[in-house]
Amino acid sequence: MNKLEIHGLSKVFQSQMGPVTALENIHFDVKEGEFISIVGTSGCGKSTLLNIISGLESHTTGEILLDQIPVQGPGSDRAVVFQSDATFPWLTVYENIEYGLKVKKIDPKQRKQIVEELLSLLELDKFSSAYPKELSGGMRKRIDIGRAYAVQPEILLMDEPFGALDIVTREMMQDELLRIWSERKKTVIFITHDLEEAMYLSDRIILLSPRPGRIKEVIPIDFPRPRSGQLRESQEFYQLRNQLRHIMGQ
Amino acid sequence: MKKMNIKIFSFLSVLILIGIWLLLTLSGWVKPLFLPGPKELYEVITTSYKDVFMHMGYTLIRQLGGFVIGSLAGIIVGLLIASNRYIEAFMDPIIEILRPIPPLAIIPLLILWLGIGALPQMLLVVFGCFVIVIVSTVEAVRNVPRIYINAARTLGANSFSVYRTIVLPAIIPSLVGAIRVAAGASFGLVVAAEFMGAQEGIGYYMIIAQRYLRTDMILLSIIIISALAWLTDQAIRILERRLTRWSERHS
Numbered sequence: 001m002n003k004l005e006i007h008g009l010s011k012v013f014q015s016q017m018g019p020v021t022a023l024e025n026i027h028f029d030v031k032e033g034e035f036i037s038i039v040g041t042s043g044c045g046k047s048t049l050l051n052i053i054s055g056l057e058s059h060t061t062g063e064i065l066l067d068q069i070p071v072q073g074p075g076s077d078r079a080v081v082f083q084s085d086a087t088f089p090w091l092t093v094y095e096n097i098e099y100g101l102k103v104k105k106i107d108p109k110q111r112k113q114i115v116e117e118l119l120s121l122l123e124l125d126k127f128s129s130a131y132p133k134e135l136s137g138g139m140r141k142r143i144d145i146g147r148a149y150a151v152q153p154e155i156l157l158m159d160e161p162f163g164a165l166d167i168v169t170r171e172m173m174q175d176e177l178l179r180i181w182s183e184r185k186k187t188v189i190f191i192t193h194d195l196e197e198a199m200y201l202s203d204r205i206i207l208l209s210p211r212p213g214r215i216k217e218v219i220p221i222d223f224p225r226p227r228s229g230q231l232r233e234s235q236e237f238y239q240l241r242n243q244l245r246h247i248m249g250q
Numbered sequence: 251m252k253k254m255n256i257k258i259f260s261f262l263s264v265l266i267l268i269g270i271w272l273l274l275t276l277s278g279w280v281k282p283l284f285l286p287g288p289k290e291l292y293e294v295i296t297t298s299y300k301d302v303f304m305h306m307g308y309t310l311i312r313q314l315g316g317f318v319i320g321s322l323a324g325i326i327v328g329l330l331i332a333s334n335r336y337i338e339a340f341m342d343p344i345i346e347i348l349r350p351i352p353p354l355a356i357i358p359l360l361i362l363w364l365g366i367g368a369l370p371q372m373l374l375v376v377f378g379c380f381v382i383v384i385v386s387t388v389e390a391v392r393n394v395p396r397i398y399i400n401a402a403r404t405l406g407a408n409s410f411s412v413y414r415t416i417v418l419p420a421i422i423p424s425l426v427g428a429i430r431v432a433a434g435a436s437f438g439l440v441v442a443a444e445f446m447g448a449q450e451g452i453g454y455y456m457i458i459a460q461r462y463l464r465t466d467m468i469l470l471s472i473i474i475i476s477a478l479a480w481l482t483d484q485a486i487r488i489l490e491r492r493l494t495r496w497s498e499r500h501s
Contacts, residue, residue: 054404076406086401090419090496100405103415131496144401151405 003187004030009062021212037190037198038206045213046191050159054080079148083160087132087143094128096143100151118146138169155187286466294466305455316375317436324380328387353378357446366447374443379432386428390421423497426490437479
């Protein structure tokens with residue numbers, strides 16, 4: 001069963017130099033519960049693609065179907081975790097995670113239950129009344145993830161969520177994400193420029209080539225789950241990385 | 251230890267200022283007519299404190315009324331402007347015309363139109379505070395980081411919810427800042443308005459004192475109004491700290 005289908009999607013920007021094609025003939029499906037990564041160099045249009053799926057940006061041609069229904073504008077069925085820190089600084093950790101539920105007018109009892117479950121899943125219970133400024137970058141990312149999970153989206157969109165973190169924190173957050181994802185299965189589209197990150201996390205990788213953004217290759221990643229840090233140092237991982245690196249550079 | 255040392259320096263500067271005042275007045279180098287000494291100041295406090303407080307009361311009502319009305323109107327109109335492109339296009343020229351007018355410059359007009367009662371004085375404060383607050387409000391709404399708005403929308407918030415749950419809390423630090431500036435300005439404006447034409451109020455009292463060469467009364471008025479302005483500022487700072495505990499500025 002396909003959760004998301006994208007047919008013949010393109011995006012043309014009007015710039016001062018005339019029209020610029022950012023995305024051309026993008027076509028792919030995402031299965032229910034699948035973790036898919038879209039990888040490409042900077043400026044290949046991968047973030048534009050995610051913004052179109054989330055409804056924050058418009059597209060020029062083609063269609064996007066979520067559960068066979070065309071998407072229109074942003075909505076909590078496609079929650080986004082952004083690269084930059086998007087935690088609301090005036091809300092506590094608890095209130096941040098509760099935000100989407102409050103906006104959707106979920107009743108307080110149910111709200112409390114959802115938030116408390118997520119707080120413990122994310123190991124944030126001790127910080128529930130802290131403000132984001134008191135927490136590290138990695139912790140704030142967990143809030144973003146929890147906040148997106150709380151609204152129970154059909155699909156979770158992640159736009160280079162760990163791009164601004166240092167390497168150690170980033171790998172820790174990748175493990176965290178896999179742990180959360182294995183406990184609460186979600187369909188995920190994950191944008192990154194980091195091949196290893198994509199390989200470590202995904203069921204499938206879509207490689208985009210830049211200017212205009214086109215799908216270059218779709219690569220299934222068959223490493224068994226659950227995955228752990230040892231995978232990153234294994235021979236197979238290394239070989240696949242080189243192979244993908246080669247395709248990307250072509 | 252270092253913090254302590256720095257505090258001593260601040261304390262020292264106040265002591266030196268008071269010292270210079272005492273030296274100049276007690277030594278007789280400067281006549282009480284130009285700068286009253288501690289003795290004259292004490293006398294005027296004991297003899298005319300009733301008058302001063304009465305006039306101060308009139309002034310405070312005008313200042314507070316003008317400040318509250320002007321700031322509130324500034325916030326409300328500012329939020330309206332920032333919420334809708336058509337309102338913005340309509341209001342923008344009006345704001346741009348009002349903004350560069352020095353508030354004191356409209357005193358003659360106000361007196362001509364409304365006489366020398368309390369109303370024109372309060373209106374001057376309203377005008378001054380309104381312009382300060384409205385400009386900051388519009389600016390603050392424009393500066394709300396896009397990422398918060400996008401995040402809210404992808405979490406299911408509609409435009410109204412975005413305005414209420416994202417824009418309003420996000421602009422509070424800038425708003426409180428603008429309100430502090432407006433409060434400071436309001437004291438200056440109300441006294442200036444009373445100089446130009448009033449029948450009561452601390453500004454009026456000072457003008458009368460000047461006519462009778464009562465420098466002691468003038469000095470006392472200055473001290474009281476400054477103390478009030480300072481206290482108001484401190485109160486707003488406490489409020490600011492309460493309201494913006496989350497902000498990076500107070501880490």
